[in-house]
Amino acid sequence: MNYIVFDLEFNMFFKFKEGDLANPELKNEIIQIGAVKLNEALEIVSSFDLIIKPVIYRRMNPYVKRKTNINTSRVVQGTPFIKAIESFHAWAGDDSVLCSWGHDDILALRDNCLFFGFDAILFDKFINIQQIYMNIGTLAKQPSLESAVESLEIEISTPFHDALSDATYTANIFRKIYDPSCNGIVNWERAQKENEEKIEMLKKYIEKVDIHCPQCNEYVQKNTEVTKSKKYFAFGYCPDCMLQIRHVSRITHRDGEYSIVSNNTIYKTDEAEATANITQELANIKIER
Numbered sequence: 001m002n003y004i005v006f007d008l009e010f011n012m013f014f015k016f017k018e019g020d021l022a023n024p025e026l027k028n029e030i031i032q033i034g035a036v037k038l039n040e041a042l043e044i045v046s047s048f049d050l051i052i053k054p055v056i057y058r059r060m061n062p063y064v065k066r067k068t069n070i071n072t073s074r075v076v077q078g079t080p081f082i083k084a085i086e087s088f089h090a091w092a093g094d095d096s097v098l099c100s101w102g103h104d105d106i107l108a109l110r111d112n113c114l115f116f117g118f119d120a121i122l123f124d125k126f127i128n129i130q131q132i133y134m135n136i137g138t139l140a141k142q143p144s145l146e147s148a149v150e151s152l153e154i155e156i157s158t159p160f161h162d163a164l165s166d167a168t169y170t171a172n173i174f175r176k177i178y179d180p181s182c183n184g185i186v187n188w189e190r191a192q193k194e195n196e197e198k199i200e201m202l203k204k205y206i207e208k209v210d211i212h213c214p215q216c217n218e219y220v221q222k223n224t225e226v227t228k229s230k231k232y233f234a235f236g237y238c239p240d241c242m243l244q245i246r247h248v249s250r251i252t253h254r255d256g257e258y259s260i261v262s263n264n265t266i267y268k269t270d271e272a273e274a275t276a277n278i279t280q281e282l283a284n285i286k287i288e289r
């Protein structure tokens with residue numbers, strides 16, 4: 001059995017010009033897969049590094065470009081996703097466990113596989129190295145890769161935010177902290193199902209959230225409400241303060257926990273403007289989905 005410690009870089013939506021829209025089916029498009037393979041003795045035996053040609057977000061988001069140092073002309077020459085993921089899977093081998101820093105990369109890997117039509121079940125066994133690190137240090141907040149590298153006094157020789165470089169740092173953390181006798185391998189499909197169940201449960205509550213006037217804190221009756229995916233919007237009017245209230249609740253995922261986060265804000269008292277805002281808001285919701 002091998003451990004595949006991997007890291008991904010993504011490109012995502014950026015509004016370059018009026019009318020540009022994000023694709024709701026794929027928010028983070030993989031543009032780089034970096035990985036190192038460790039044997040059962042946790043020795044690094046090989047590495048993998050590929051730039052992937054994006055087809056949804058072809059032009060590099062300026063923030064991503066600044067962070068990763070990957071520009072559009074480089075991704076244009078990249079490997080198409082399906083070809084890249086096939087060679088990644090062949091390189092990883094059947095009897096391997098995927099490992100990464102946090103949940104985000106495995107979730108995005110799955111999203112990209114689903115989107116492009118690659119059977120993601122091939123990557124079923126998973127270790128969250130960040131979770132192990134947090135358990136050891138009894139840390140409540142998710143530490144960054146950089147902070148863990150510094151705390152463990154791992155030599156910094158290459159820049160962060162390059163997939164292979166980050167995968168190598170993560171592998172070095174893994175080698176320092178992983179105890180194979182206390183099995184930290186999770187069945188990703190099962191974990192995924194549990195997460196989906198939690199989200200479904202929260203969805204039942206999200207519409208029942210009360211809305212309040214942020215000025216006087218009194219309960220406000222809802223006059224318009226919309227639920228879209230993991231978001232809930234409601235509008236109301238506080239007769240005491242004579243204010244239009246806009247309420248947003250969303251299901252968020254932070255530090256491994258799902259919860260509902262709510263927010264009430266004041267609209268301008270001008271009724272025509274408030275109505276225009278609501279209409280605009282509803283239009284935006286449709287786009288965001």
Ligand SMILES: [Zn+2]
Nearest residue numbers: 213216238241
């Ligand atoms: Zn009020």
